[in-house]
Amino acid sequence: DVVMTQSPLSLPVTLGQPASISCRSSQSLVYNDEYASLNWFQQRPGQSPRRLIYKVSNRDSGVPDRFSGSGSGTDFTLKISRVEAEDVGVYYCMQGTHWPWTFGQGTKVEIK
């Protein structure tokens, strides 16, 4: 199975400051030399997951542009340009290239 490793696991951030989460995979997520299926999900307290980013860097409809994704191969990053109070929650990366689909451990974003 592809192991997804996120860091940090806990991220205290000051309101208005940037935040960055790393996600590394144990093997390349590139499918057929075409694309990497790497998703980012946000899970606010008490809610179900909401997808923010798909195919590494594509924002889902309605997702604020302060969220951005980047990376390639085995190394991916989610960035929040200026953290707002509503961004508190746990963020997960998920690879969809290889069966079984696998998730990172999650990164808890909280306000300092």
Added chain:
Amino acid sequence: EVQLVESGGGLEEPGRSLRLSCTTSGFTFADYSMSWFRQAPGKGLEWVAFIRRRDYGGTTEYAASVEGRFTISRDDSKSIVYLQMNSLKTDDTAVYYCARERGAFSKIRGDVDYWGQGTLVTVSS
């Protein structure tokens, strides 16, 4: 508006069975593949099962932890996806989520966009 509503969760004893349902609306269900995920209390997300749309063969995939015990199925006439859970174990205790996969349109594997609100399954004696 796309909606997915899970039901059927509850308390069940180890070794028994439970069937979850995910009733959908707001999209043409038959055109999409569907998946189940779960989240144990205080833990992270885990993929459980996947079923392709019928004209992709309606074939299925399972996580090793549930293979042979769980069965995913779909009823396109009712826009519902099911998860039959047999031989339940205490480790199956989790909130179960269904989700839509739109890879047939986006041509991206694992393109899971919408999720339901989840249903809690507790396996305990």
